[in-house]
Amino acid sequence: MSNYHIKHLEEYYQVYRKSVREPENFWEEIAEEHFMWQKKWDKVLSWDFSKPEVKWFEGAQLNITENCIDRHLPTRGDKTAILFEPNDPKDPAEHITYNQLHDRVNQFANVLKSRGIAKGDRVCIYLPMIPRIGYCHFSMC
DSSP: OOOOOSHHHHHHHHHHHHHHHHHHHHHHHHHHHHOOOBBBSSEEEEEETTEEEEEEEOOOOOOHHHHHHHGGGHHHSSSSEEEEOSSSSSSSSSEHHHHHHHHHHHHHHHHHHHHHOOOOOOOOOOOSSSSSHHHHHHHOO
16 A cells, blocks of 8 residues: 555545545555554544544554654655745745754754643644744644
């Protein structure tokens, strides 16, 4: 199931059918191939429609920053991680590389740490849709 690069409509339908017919197997393969887990799941999917309740990857733990940034540094460090297009067309687009993103996230994480913010604390962010909101988000993961 490695890296879906769907080339035609029939291929899309094959992948779609598998996702519908065998959702546990489909998503387990995706999860194993494309994510780094700190703790693997006990069960891929459980549901109880009498409540209603659906749970995916129970017991699993991952770090989203590790998955979205850190693992890409060795091979994609100088490639664009975020392409920011400002609202004003006169303002230039900003290409932020994985290395730059990593540095900015760590910088803000250190600011939070210096302010005594720790795991489990609640933090409110009020920012417009600019790259800094991503730095803040990832710095808290």
